[in-house]
Amino acid sequence: MTTPSKPERVHHPLFARAYARLAPSAESAGVAEHRDELLAGLRGRVVEIGAGPGLNFAHYPATVSEVVAVEPEPHFRRRAAAARSEVPVHLVAGTAAALPLADQSVDAAVFSLVLCSVGSPAAALAEAVRVLVSGGELRYYEHVRSQDVRAGRRQDRFDRVWPYVAGGCHCSRETESAIAAAGFTVTHVRRFEFEPRGIALPVSPHVIGSAVWRSAQPRLPGRAERTVRPET
Numbered sequence: 199m200t201t202p203s204k205p206e207r208v209h210h211p212l213f214a215r216a217y218a219r220l221a222p223s224a225e226s227a228g229v230a231e232h233r234d235e236l237l238a239g240l241r242g243r244v245v246e247i248g249a250g251p252g253l254n255f256a257h258y259p260a261t262v263s264e265v266v267a268v269e270p271e272p273h274f275r276r277r278a279a280a281a282r283s284e285v286p287v288h289l290v291a292g293t294a295a296a297l298p299l300a301d302q303s304v305d306a307a308v309f310s311l312v313l314c315s316v317g318s319p320a321a322a323l324a325e326a327v328r329v330l331v332s333g334g335e336l337r338y339y340e341h342v343r344s345q346d347v348r349a350g351r352r353q354d355r356f357d358r359v360w361p362y363v364a365g366g367c368h369c370s371r372e373t374e375s376a377i378a379a380a381g382f383t384v385t386h387v388r389r390f391e392f393e394p395r396g397i398a399l400p401v402s403p404h405v406i407g408s409a410v411w412r413s414a415q416p417r418l419p420g421r422a423e424r425t426v427r428p429e430t
């Protein structure tokens with residue numbers, strides 16, 4: 199008999215407060231434009247995993263019919279509940295490794311500065327695969343491991359302390375490899391160094407990308423979906 203794994207607990211109230219406080223300057227330094235780029239052209243029902251204080255909400259295009267915003271951290275969730283949006287947003291508690299959504303119930307999944315922080319990127323991406331329809335899209339905006347070997351080693355050293363001060367965030371994750379390993383086909387990616395004040399930081403290497411996931415098996419018509427009522 200296997201023991202079910204303990205649900206992940208995400209509780210970073212100090213980080214959540216600091217993030218929300220620093221957000222306005224980061225947004226005006228370029229992050230807001232990155233969010234537009236991340237979300238452009240999305241349509242249908244979208245799940246945003248680790249929505250934080252809801253800084254993406256105002257950037258969803260009108261072609262999105264609903265955003266299910268999953269956020270485990272209570273302080274972030276309170277902030278997100280007050281965030282402005284032009285499209286319907288349904289905010290729910292939950293973690294990336296156990297999304298409160300039925301199988302094949304969304305057209306797109308969005309990770310925005312989140313795969314650096316989740317307990318297991320592989321588990322989070324597997325959950326995205328579970329809830330996406332075949333042909334569904336993954337959109338991601340993440341800081342990642344540098345492609346420069348020496349810079350990558352510096353990020354490894356930084357990661358000995360960084361997760362403890364930055365809500366579990368890691369600098370040196372190979373997020374693009376994790377996305378490919380989860381079975382996604384990348385359709386577009388832009389890699390760049392984000393250095394708003396001209397200073398290179400361990401979190402400077404960024405990617406904004408989109409990928410598609412296709413089921414190897416055709417979906418059975420009329421298959422009943424597990425209905426999960428999201429809680430707020």
Ligand SMILES: C[S@@+](CC[C@H](N)C(=O)[O-])C[C@H]1O[C@@H](n2cnc3c(N)ncnc32)[C@H](O)[C@@H]1O
Binds near residue numbers: 248252271295366
């Ligand atoms: C740096 S913040 C980014 C917030 C937001 N996505 C944005 O673009 O501003 C990292 C987010 O990941 C969330 N997070 C951390 N671990 C998570 C997990 N296991 N499942 C889902 N979200 C998680 C945090 O609560 C937080 O909202």
